[in-house]
Amino acid sequence: MGAYITRRLLQAILIVLLVSIVIFIIIRLLPGDPIEMLVAQNITAENPDELVAFIKHEMKLDLPVWQQYFTWLWGAVRGDLGLSILYRYDIGQELANRLPVTLSLGLTAFVLGFVLGTLLGVIAAIKRGSWIDSLVTVMANIGITAPAFWVGIILIYILGMHLGILPIYGYTPIYKDVVMSIKQAIMPVFILSLYPVATAARLTRSSVLEVVNEDYIRTAWAKGLSQKVIILRHVLKNALMPVVTLQGLLLRNIVGGSIIVESIFVIPGMGQLLVDSMLAHDYTVVQSVMLVMSVVVVITNLIVDIAYGWLDPRIQYE
Amino acid sequence: MSELKLNNGEVIKVKLETLPKVNEFRRFFRVFFSRKVVIFGMAVILLTIIAAIFAPVIAPYDPYEQNLCNVLQPPSAEHLLGTDTIGRDTLSRIIYGSRIALFVGVATVGIAAFIGTVIGLIAGYLGHKTYTVIMRLTDALMSMPPLMIALVLSVVLGAGVRGVMVAITFSLLPGYIRLVTGQVLSIKQNDYIMSALSMGSKKARIMFRHILPNCLSPIIVQMTMMMGLAIMMEATLSFLNMGITPPTPAWGSLCYDGYKYLLMRPVLSLSPGFAIMLLVFSFNMVGDGLRDTLDPRLRGTI
Numbered sequence: 001m002g003a004y005i006t007r008r009l010l011q012a013i014l015i016v017l018l019v020s021i022v023i024f025i026i027i028r029l030l031p032g033d034p035i036e037m038l039v040a041q042n043i044t045a046e047n048p049d050e051l052v053a054f055i056k057h058e059m060k061l062d063l064p065v066w067q068q069y070f071t072w073l074w075g076a077v078r079g080d081l082g083l084s085i086l087y088r089y090d091i092g093q094e095l096a097n098r099l100p101v102t103l104s105l106g107l108t109a110f111v112l113g114f115v116l117g118t119l120l121g122v123i124a125a126i127k128r129g130s131w132i133d134s135l136v137t138v139m140a141n142i143g144i145t146a147p148a149f150w151v152g153i154i155l156i157y158i159l160g161m162h163l164g165i166l167p168i169y170g171y172t173p174i175y176k177d178v179v180m181s182i183k184q185a186i187m188p189v190f191i192l193s194l195y196p197v198a199t200a201a202r203l204t205r206s207s208v209l210e211v212v213n214e215d216y217i218r219t220a221w222a223k224g225l226s227q228k229v230i231i232l233r234h235v236l237k238n239a240l241m242p243v244v245t246l247q248g249l250l251l252r253n254i255v256g257g258s259i260i261v262e263s264i265f266v267i268p269g270m271g272q273l274l275v276d277s278m279l280a281h282d283y284t285v286v287q288s289v290m291l292v293m294s295v296v297v298v299i300t301n302l303i304v305d306i307a308y309g310w311l312d313p314r315i316q317y318e
Numbered sequence: 319m320s321e322l323k324l325n326n327g328e329v330i331k332v333k334l335e336t337l338p339k340v341n342e343f344r345r346f347f348r349v350f351f352s353r354k355v356v357i358f359g360m361a362v363i364l365l366t367i368i369a370a371i372f373a374p375v376i377a378p379y380d381p382y383e384q385n386l387c388n389v390l391q392p393p394s395a396e397h398l399l400g401t402d403t404i405g406r407d408t409l410s411r412i413i414y415g416s417r418i419a420l421f422v423g424v425a426t427v428g429i430a431a432f433i434g435t436v437i438g439l440i441a442g443y444l445g446h447k448t449y450t451v452i453m454r455l456t457d458a459l460m461s462m463p464p465l466m467i468a469l470v471l472s473v474v475l476g477a478g479v480r481g482v483m484v485a486i487t488f489s490l491l492p493g494y495i496r497l498v499t500g501q502v503l504s505i506k507q508n509d510y511i512m513s514a515l516s517m518g519s520k521k522a523r524i525m526f527r528h529i530l531p532n533c534l535s536p537i538i539v540q541m542t543m544m545m546g547l548a549i550m551m552e553a554t555l556s557f558l559n560m561g562i563t564p565p566t567p568a569w570g571s572l573c574y575d576g577y578k579y580l581l582m583r584p585v586l587s588l589s590p591g592f593a594i595m596l597l598v599f600s601f602n603m604v605g606d607g608l609r610d611t612l613d614p615r616l617r618g619t620i
Contacts, residue, residue, distance in 0.1 A: 011457075018458035026467075029474045145599040147550055149557045149570075150591030153577055157588075161581050249460075256465030263558060274466065275558060278473050290466060297461045 004309050012302045019294045020076070024069050027287045072287070081288040086280055091288045095270065099292065101171055102262070102269035105185060106254045109192035110300075113250060116193070117200025118243055122236065124201065125208035136201055143198025148191050148257055152264045155187045169266040188261045195257070196250045203246055207239040214238075237311070244308050248301040255293050349611045356607035359600035366597055370416040379407035381414040381567050390583055399589050402575060408586060411567040412593055418568045419597060422479065423549045426486040431541050433487075434494025439525050441495065442502025453499065456492045464489035468551055472560050482561045486551050490544055497540055501533035535612040542605035546598035553594045569594045 063071070075082060081091040124136035160168035167184050174181040211217065212235060220230045259271035266272070270289050277285035323329050351357055369376055378398075385405030393400045399408035441452035459467070468485040475481030505511065506529070514524050555561030556570030564571060569590040576586025 011454075014454060015458050015461055018455060019462060022458060022462070026470055026474060141599060141602065142595075145546060145550075145602055146595045147553055147557075147570075147573075147591055147598075149554060150573060150588075150595065153573065153580060153587050153591065157580055157584050252461070252463045253465075256463030259463075259465055259469065260554060260558070274469070275560075278470065278560070286470065290462070290470065293466055294462045297463065301461060 001309065005306055008302055008305050008309075012298050015298055016295055019298070020073055020291055021069070023287050023290045023294070024072065027283050028065065076288070076291060082284050084277070084282055084285050086282045091285055094273070094285075095288060095292055098268060098270050098273055101267060102255075102258050102271060103296070104174070105188050105192060105261070105267070105269070106258055108185070108189050109196065109254055110247070110251060112189065112193040113196025113200055113254075114243075114247055117197040118204045118240065120197070120201040121204025121243075122208055122231070124205045125212070126231070128209065136205070140198040140202045143194045144202070146194070148194070148260045149264060151194060152187065152191050152261065155190065156264075159187065171265075171267040171269070184265075188265050188267060191261055192254050192257050195253055199246060199250065200243055204239060204243050207242050208235055211235050211239040241308070241312055244304060244311060248304040251297050251300045255297055346611055350607050353607060355603050359603035359607070362596055362600035363604060366416050366420060369413050370420050373414050373417060377407075377410035377413040379410040381406060381411045382565055383407075390579060392583065393585055400583055400585055402586060403579070408572070408589060411572055412569065412590055415567040415569045415572060415590065415593070416597075418479070418562055418566065419549050419552065419594070422483055422486065422552045423545045426483050426490060426548045427541050427544045430487045430490035430544070431494055431537060434491050435498050435530070435537060438495045438498025439502055439530060442499040443506065443521065443525050443529060449499070452495065456495045459492040460496070465551065465554060468555060469558065469560055472555055477560055477563050479562060479566075482552055482555055485555070486548050489551070490548060493544070494537070494540065497536060498533060501536055502529055505529050505532050539605055539609040539612060542601055542608055546601040546605070549601070550594065550598050
């Protein structure tokens with residue numbers, strides 16, 4: 001297990017490095033020079049060209065691209081993500097405030113997706129052909145195909161505007177006002193978890209139906225085990241393998257979905273910051289948000305991989 | 319009856335029983351259309367294609383025609399889904415929006431599948447260092463949320479159809495590379511590849527004549543499923559105002575425009591969203607049907 005974890009950890013570091021290079025390249029391709037825009041707005045500047053050069057020098061933007069990359073990377077490793085070009089705030093500090101917001105909603109949706117998704121999938125598979133099965137299948141298909149922003153609009157219309165039982169925007173940390181915090185989180189978490197619940201339910205259902213036909217399940221029945229033991233010990237543990245793998249992929253969707261949800265519900269998280277700073281051409285912020293979002297996904301994938309290796313020891317020796 | 323010569327020289331007569339000839343086409347149709355939901359999906363897709371092609375004939379109004387005396391009308395006999403803030407007919411705009419949805423969907427999925435298949439074939443077949451490099455890069459792309467990449471890229475390339483297309487293609491790509499590489503790795507183990515190799519076939523011939531045809535089914539299934547994803551992504555980008563730019567009617571931006579008048583005219587933002595969901599659902603169902611028909615073993619894996 002130790003060797004396996006080390007190998008996975010090294011792979012994760014390599015992936016983060018590659019991701020950082022990809023992000024850096026994409027950002028250099030962004031149109032418009034934010035420094036020149038900044039100086040152009042400042043009409044009192046006596047010598048604009050000199051000012052542009054001065055700011056570029058100060059922000060180390062006059063160095064060759066590869067040197068800029070390493071400066072940025074080295075800073076990021078130490079937790080220093082630099083300053084926002086436009087507003088001069090400390091990006092690391094800003095992200096430290098925003099990351100918990102996105103994570104608290106995202107992780108709730110992630111856990112909900114896994115627990116509720118597998119539960120519904122198992123129930124549908126056990127009651128195959130019944131109305132519960134049909135209901136789960138139909139709901140799963142709707143959950144996969146309904147656009148997140150559209151579900152958001154419907155919820156806001158019904159729950160927020162017509163019934164008036166939930167606030168339609170905003171975010172409150174849970175330690176400040178528990179009731180308000182939960183009320184505000186219900187719709188965003190529901191939307192974020194819709195896709196994970198639906199895909200996990202669908203995959204669990206088909207996976208359980210497959211495992212049920214295996215020889216070792218017949219053996220378990222033959223030796224007289226109860227249905228509960230068979231399902232919990234033998235079926236579920238094997239059927240969950242593909243579902244655990246899926247979780248790594250789902251996290252990308254949750255982090256991506258947070259961009260939509262935070263825009264609709266005006267939540268001060270990373271997704272909102274990404275959209276805002278992209279519209280403002282604030283390079284340094286965009287690249288830092290992208291990096292942090294990807295690192296979150298990589299770390300969760302690492303945890304999923306380790307869990308997978310623990311569930312299925314064969315994986316460790318591949 | 320035909321004669322069969324045994325090893326010891328004895329000749330016996332055997333009756334050759336051949337299986338009844340199966341019409342592959344018929345079998346395909348029987349299995350494919352056995353589920354009602356697949357027929358439904360197929361019908362929706364065909365209707366959408368027809369609507370997209372014949373939009374000028376079907377749409378009751380010009381989607382760009384403004385009528386400032388007639389803004390934000392509720393649904394009526396004249397305007398079935400009402401009108402927007404500058405008096406444009408919502409139904410007509412939705413019908414025209416199917417053009418963008420289908421075009422972006424087909425183009426991005428097609429290009430991504432083509433490039434992804436070529437890269438996947440090369441990575442899977444050449445193996446070793448090429449495989450490691452391509453797979454690590456794919457892993458890196460896979461760990462970035464697709465919506466995040468698409469969003470940033472469409473800003474890099476400038477919002478509009480072209481930018482959106484490149485952005486979505488790029489974010490779909492790693493999925494194909496991984497799928498094809500996996501297929502190639504397992505197909506490579508087959509005896510017929512070994513025999514082709516021993517007969518002196520060139521690498522390119524083995525890749526394209528022997529391996530590619532055998533991994534086509536999952537690629538086709540994946541393409542149908544990805545259509546839904548691509549359409550959804552285009553709609554999301556347009557909804558966030560970083561995709562198709564107004565006044566071109568795209569379903570996502572129609573949703574966004576209508577959202578501002580949600581309390582007054584919910585139909586403005588709900589109807590285009592429903593169109594997105596219907597089309598995405600249909601592509602997913604047809605993909606399911608295709609998977610069951612082309613390769614039942616894939617059930618549950620894609």
